Amino acid sequence: MNPPITRFAPSPTGHLHIGGARTALFCAAYARGRNGRFVLRIEDTDQKRSSDAAAAGILDDLAWLGICWDDGPEALGCGGDPRGVGPFYQSQRRALYDDCFQTLLEAELAYPAFDSPEQLLARRKEAEKRKQTFIYRQSENYDHAEALERARSEPHVLRFKMPSEPITVHDEILGEVTFAYEELDDLVIRKRDGFPTYHFAVVVDDEAMGVTHVVRGQEHLNNTPRHVALMQALGYRVPRFAHLPLIFNPDGSKMSKRDKDKAVRVAVRAAGNITGADAGVDEEVFARWMKDKTVQLPQENLLVLSKKLGVDLPEIDVEDFRRAGYLPEAVVNTIALLGWNPGEKDEQGRDIERFDRAYLDRHFSFDRVGKSASKFDRDKLRAFNFDRIKAMPAAEFVSRWRQWCSRYDSDLLTKLDEQAMLMLAPAIQQRAATLAEAKGPVSFLFMDTGSIEYDEKAVRKHVLKGDPTGLELLREFADVLHRVDPFEPGTIESALASFCEAREIKMGRLAQPIRVALTGGAVSPPLGITCASLGRELVLSRVERCLAELSKH
RNA sequence: GGCCCCGUCGUCUAGCCUGGUCCAGGACUCCAGGUUUUCAUCCUGGCAACGCGGGUUCAAAUCCCGCCGGGGUCACCA
Numbered sequence: 138m139n140p141p142i143t144r145f146a147p148s149p150t151g152h153l154h155i156g157g158a159r160t161a162l163f164c165a166a167y168a169r170g171r172n173g174r175f176v177l178r179i180e181d182t183d184q185k186r187s188s189d190a191a192a193a194g195i196l197d198d199l200a201w202l203g204i205c206w207d208d209g210p211e212a213l214g215c216g217g218d219p220r221g222v223g224p225f226y227q228s229q230r231r232a233l234y235d236d237c238f239q240t241l242l243e244a245e246l247a248y249p250a251f252d253s254p255e256q257l258l259a260r261r262k263e264a265e266k267r268k269q270t271f272i273y274r275q276s277e278n279y280d281h282a283e284a285l286e287r288a289r290s291e292p293h294v295l296r297f298k299m300p301s302e303p304i305t306v307h308d309e310i311l312g313e314v315t316f317a318y319e320e321l322d323d324l325v326i327r328k329r330d331g332f333p334t335y336h337f338a339v340v341v342d343d344e345a346m347g348v349t350h351v352v353r354g355q356e357h358l359n360n361t362p363r364h365v366a367l368m369q370a371l372g373y374r375v376p377r378f379a380h381l382p383l384i385f386n387p388d389g390s391k392m393s394k395r396d397k398d399k400a401v402r403v404a405v406r407a408a409g410n411i412t413g414a415d416a417g418v419d420e421e422v423f424a425r426w427m428k429d430k431t432v433q434l435p436q437e438n439l440l441v442l443s444k445k446l447g448v449d450l451p452e453i454d455v456e457d458f459r460r461a462g463y464l465p466e467a468v469v470n471t472i473a474l475l476g477w478n479p480g481e482k483d484e485q486g487r488d489i490e491r492f493d494r495a496y497l498d499r500h501f502s503f504d505r506v507g508k509s510a511s512k513f514d515r516d517k518l519r520a521f522n523f524d525r526i527k528a529m530p531a532a533e534f535v536s537r538w539r540q541w542c543s544r545y546d547s548d549l550l551t552k553l554d555e556q557a558m559l560m561l562a563p564a565i566q567q568r569a570a571t572l573a574e575a576k577g578p579v580s581f582l583f584m585d586t587g588s589i590e591y592d593e594k595a596v597r598k599h600v601l602k603g604d605p606t607g608l609e610l611l612r613e614f615a616d617v618l619h620r621v622d623p624f625e626p627g628t629i630e631s632a633l634a635s636f637c638e639a640r641e642i643k644m645g646r647l648a649q650p651i652r653v654a655l656t657g658g659a660v661s662p663p664l665g666i667t668c669a670s671l672g673r674e675l676v677l678s679r680v681e682r683c684l685a686e687l688s689k690h
Numbered sequence: 691g692g693c694c695c696c697g698u699c700g701u702c703u704a705g706c707c708u709g710g711u712c713c714a715g716g717a718c719u720c721c722a723g724g725u726u727u728u729c730a731u732c733c734u735g736g737c738a739a740c741g742c743g744g745g746u747u748c749a750a751a752u753c754c755c756g757c758c759g760g761g762g763u764c765a766c767c768a
Contacts, residue, residue, distance in 0.1 A: 491717090510760085516719055648727035649728060
């Protein structure tokens with residue numbers, strides 16, 4: 138068999154959706170694993186909704202995930218056009234579509250239609266009233282020549298004349314699916330504005346770009362017979378189809394790009410006193426957004442509102458996961474498992490489910506793609522991400538953490554230099570499941586010594602109790618702290634250990650009061666790292682303050 | 691509503707095609723115990739599912755039918 142050519146064809150109307158990312162991933166893996174090619178094409182035939190910014194964002198998301206395209210827009214080190222099948226923006230391929238329209242028109246397989254949107258709407262409503270689906274058909278007394286003449290001066294669309302026979306789609310995942318002619322209407326292939334519709338452009342471009350495997354979400358299954366009919370009318374070879382099962386939210390609803398707006402809208406309504414000013418947008422825009430479920434607010438404004446209202450935005454776009462501190466390889470691993478699995482066991486008889494991109498490329502096939510929809514399991518992503526963070530060399534962790542910070546938390550970069558992060562890394566790596574959580578375990582570093590509040594329970598349990606009391610031990614150990622040299626994790630740990638040995642007390646007796654002094658609570662990374670990262674001066678002043686404050690009890 | 695797709699632990703899934711090896715295996719979550727200077731990591735163990743009803747068969751998660759449930763789609767959006 139010839140090497141396959143797959144393609145991912147997003148419309149640039151927003152961010153790359155996690156479902157789209159999976160489709161792209163499977164397309165890329167299938168091609169890569171079989172020495173084929175993976176094409177990226179931008180479907181910007183909707184003049185009103187497409188934007189260059191969105192297209193650039195999608196490219197960026199794809200590249201971040203490590204999903205590189207062979208043929209397509211040249212950017213981020215991917216793409217190019219060695220086969221000469223571009224351009225890859227549909228808006229730049231008008232001439233090709235026009236030729237194809239002409240062919241169909243001449244064969245009378247396509248025809249101009251003059252119905253106004255209002256007329257169509259009325260007919261649709263009428264059909265609905267009779268509980269029927271509106272199927273558009275060419276009228277019986279249609280005069281092709283006359284219509285062509287009329288089309289010269291009147292606005293119109295072009296419709297495809299659906300052949301009157303059932304169409305069977307052969308799907309690599311679902312098997313054979315047959316659609317009756319009665320269910321298929323004469324679809325519009327060229328809009329009033331002269332642009333092709335999605336249905337037409339995909340068919341023409343897939344042929345022109347040599348696509349052998351059409352891989353897409355199951356929501357397209359119902360479109361497929363129309364595409365097949367179109368391909369046959371144009372004399373094209375029919376590619377293989379693979380319709381991927383859908384991905385849902387944890388609550389079972391379909392993952393939608395509008396989910397974020399929805400979540401914030403609910404919170405705004407609950408709060409009651411939010412205005413456009415809070416969101417940083419026009420009151421008019423804000424009002425429209427509140428009223429209309431289909432209107433979306435820009436990402437930044439949504440973010441501002443969600444912060445203000447304390448709601449978590451659902452993560453549905455690749456960018457959301459990136460911001461939340463997930464690693465691209467963990468995201469890739471997790472979405473690859475949504476609807477697919479390698480069906481291999483490891484030596485212990487466990488299912489193999491942690492793997493990298495190379496493994497995916499080698500093992501991916503459509504016969505192991507399931508048919509049923511799956512919900513996105515956030516906890517599993519977290520666990521996979523955590524696994525990878527734990528397994529990373531410290532230097533790599535720091536480099537990735539710094540990269541993440543430079544994009545989402547540049548303030549942290551001014552507080553911690555690379556050297557400091559390197560020392561902290563081992564402690565953080567087993568305490569942070571995501572890069573966004575990385576500063577959590579070392580939050581004590583950012584406290585102001587003068588305003589540390591001591592946790593009452595911890596004080597009672599670790600500082601005031603015992604004979605000698607924690608406070609007394611702390612006072613004694615302060616002397617040791619003065620002398621430890623160099624002031625490094627290893628030396629501090631051994632000072633701690635020998636002190637306890639000499640006094641014949643358990644480590645915890647001493648360690649816990651120190652934690653209270655340093656962090657205000659009973660929890661911190663191992664004391665060697667905790668102290669060393671704070672530095673001798675800060676450690677001593679926090680101990681002194683603690684001694685002074687808690688002696689009053 | 692028409693058409694189409696789907697239905698194994700809470701979630702992701704293995705098993706289904708080629709019926710017995712499955713009183714259903716793994717992973718995540720959760721729970722319990724152990725190691726440990728706290729937390730975390732790590733280790734050990736545990737809870738938990740074949741939607742329902744009929745068939746076919748010596749035998750059904752696996753094959754057939756019906757029902758129920760979920761979803762997708764019905765645009766001059768993609």
